[in-house]
Amino acid sequence: MATKNEEFQKRLLAMFRVEAEEHLDLITAGLLELEKTSAVERRTAVVESVFREVHSFKGAARSVNMSEVEALCQSMESIFALWKRGELEVSAELYDTLHRAVDGLKLLAAMSDEDRAASPKGQIDRLSKQLAELLQASSSGRKSPTNNGQTYSMAAPSEPLVSAAEERPASMETVRIATAKLDAVLLQAEELLSVKLATSQHAAELRDINVALARWKREWAKVQPEVRAMGRNLGKNAQDAAGRNGRFTKITEFLDWSFQAFTELDGQMAAMAKSANQDHRTLGLMVDELLLDVKNVLMLPFSSVLHTFPGLVRELSRDQAKEVDLVIEGGEIEVDRRILEEIKDPLIHLIRNCIDHGIEKPAEREQKNKPRLGTIRIAVSQLDGNKVQVLISDNGRGIDRAKIKVSALKLGLIAQAEADGLSDPETFALVFRSGVSSSALITDLSGRGLGLAIVREKAEKLRGTVTVDSQVHGGTNFRMVLPLTTATFRGIPVRVNRDFFVLPAATVERVARVKKEKIKTVENKDTIELDGKTISLVRLADVLELPRKDTTEDNHNGVPVVIISQHGKRIAFLVDNIVDEQEVLVKTLGRQLSRVRNIAGATVLANRKLVPILNVSDLMQSAVRVNGRTAQVPALETDQPSRKSVLVVEDSITSRTLLKNILETAGYNVNTAVDGVDGFTQLRSREFDVVVSDVEMPRMNGFDLTTKIRADKKLSEMPIILVTALQSREDRERGMDAGANAYIVKNSFDQSNLLEVMGRLT
Secondary structure, X not given: OHHHHHHHHHHHHHHHHHHHHHHHHHHHHHHHHHHHOOOHHHHHHHHHHHHXXXXXXXXXXXXXXXXXXXXXHHHHHHHHHHHHOOOOOOOHHHHHHHHHHHHHHHHHHHOOHXXXXXXXXXXXXXXXXXXXXXXXXXXXXXXXXXXXXXXXXOOXXXXXXXOHHXXXXXXXXXXXXXXXXXXXXXXXXXXXXXXXXXXXXXXXXHHHHHHHXXXXXXXXXXXXXXXXXXXXXXXXXXXXXXXXXXXXHHHHHHHHHHHHHHHHHHHXXXXXXXXXXXXXXXXXXXXXXXXXXXXXXXXXXXXXXXXXXXXXXXXXXXXXXXXXXXXXXXXXXXXXXXXXHHHHHHHHHHHHHHXXXXXXXXXXXXXXXXXXXXXXEEEEEEEEOOEEEEEEEEOOOOOOHHHHHHHHHHOOOOOHHHHHOOOHHHHHHHHHOOOOOOOOOOOOOOOOOOHHHHHHHHXXXXXXXXXXXEEOOOEEEEEEEEEOOOOEEEEEEEEXXXXXXXXXXXXXXXXXXXXXXXXXXXXXXXEEEEOXXXXXXXXXXXXXXXXXXXXXXXXOOOEEEEEEEEOOEEEEEEOOEEXXXXXXXXXXOOXXXXXXXXXXXXXXXXXXXEEEEEOHXXXXXXXXXXXXXXXXXXXXXXXXXXXXXXXXXXXXXXXXXXXXXXXXXXXXXXXXXXXXXXXXXXXXXXXXXXXXXXOOOOOOOHHHHHHHHHHOOOOOOOOEEEEEOOOOHHHXXXXXXXXXXXXXXXXXXXXXXXXXXXXXXX
């Protein structure tokens, strides 16, 4: 274990040095720009930018236990804090000191533990002292720190912090390249997959032509003797035999020539087919190897997204007054960088869930004869050639099955009879449904029942899965299985009417043909029996809201169906045709179509057709809704739930647009107002179900608007949510005193928080 920890620390330190170089380069560039720039607005922006870089660098140093770097950054932060407030006398000496501080940080960041122990600590101490004196001078009103009447300087400008002999040459074994450039190379390499598929299609078409030619040749061989017999019969008839026989001779000669030419053409086509097949194999091998090499370039160790997690666990556990140790295993396993970028937030959700819901407080753990120190383990392992498993486990209190069922019953996700018959895996699967939570308390970390739903959605977007199992007082295990890369996968094209769609092969349990008489109707739902089990059957055309094909053709061999399995549920989809499985290159739909129901992306098939890739998770949910409807009884508009009406009061056009988009996406009707006066005017002129308001606004702020609403008899019961940057305890109390139902601080704002509160109030 000690060896693994040492290796992990080495990798962490290597990543820190790369990050340090980026931060320090930006800090240096900012200082240089400040020395040259006189525009006030630009200087303010640069000071803010440099301040943030120093702060970020301090946090990174803390994660690798570089206390000297952290202390030096803390001093620089204090300087920039005064600078931001306009309380700092800016001088050439200040710039010199800050630049020397950056040099000192570069020196410390590049050193090993042994080097830091033998480093010129006195110089660093003097530098920290000078920064402190600059800070003290600014706070006391002096222009600059002095020593016996002279300007204090740590060292002469020519004095180096490190001698040339101590400088180490940069490693030539690696080179840093912008990820955007690598992504562009990968994109071009992936595009070659289309060429590979096209050559496969061309080779197949040539083979089909050869088969057709061979069939024609066989048929001609059958007819040729009869043609020659006809010629002989014509020669026996004396009347005008010569003329007719002469003409027939020309015809037979032409047919013989045609047969010979056809035979030569057949040989040429066979050679072309053989050559095309060989070219396809060669090109396919080259494309596969190129894609593999480029993907390997973009593969990063899993530890690259986990290096901040120890600090995160320390911070969250301290906030919760808990003692938690984080153990990371398998961080060296490499995964596509795009997978890592997408999976970081879901992993944070799971870690928060483990700390908030799983790990008990020390006193409670001691009562259960557990060690005071709880453990969260992240174990990464490779399952096969193209999948990786991430296991997030804790040794906490476990998940209470009864509470999960109660939460699902309250939301109407299951009926009581269904709840009684749920197995443990089926019960645990409910925690991934939006709104379901085993906790009655909503905290800043969790409890809203949305985090795990987001985790599953993200995993499925990456064509992965996530499951959970737990034992009361024995801990909880979240198991996430992900592909190693996102670019390609095996897909099964299916045809609905004249349109083609692609289903991920990993989700297709099997394909089959079912006799029409085997399709039964049970409680107005179509079903089929397969392997002795009854499975729901839906038409893919109905799920995708496409018109049914009007045909009277009789499929003697049965109709084609695709059985999809996900989260323990199986549904059969009736289609018009199923094409052979093939490799699929995923194309995104762009930001404008980032979330289209039932559609996950697009691809180009071997026949050059651009077709959609179906989102299986959406498809399963849509199928349940479709199968629950009767075609003969369309739903009435009055049966549809009415959309809640929301008034958003916000003076910032950016924040107003963001809130409007979030709420409309969630299904609310949204009107907007630019300030409290405009908002109250709209409230008096039409009906709303809830008000979402900023606090700091011109003419009438959010507190006054809340008070005015509560004083109006018609509006006094209106739910009010204040969304503001004001986060002090006094501001919160003022909002509650005014009559607000909820107070959401913008710096911790996320849309799940807002939507959860909206759901409770409406």
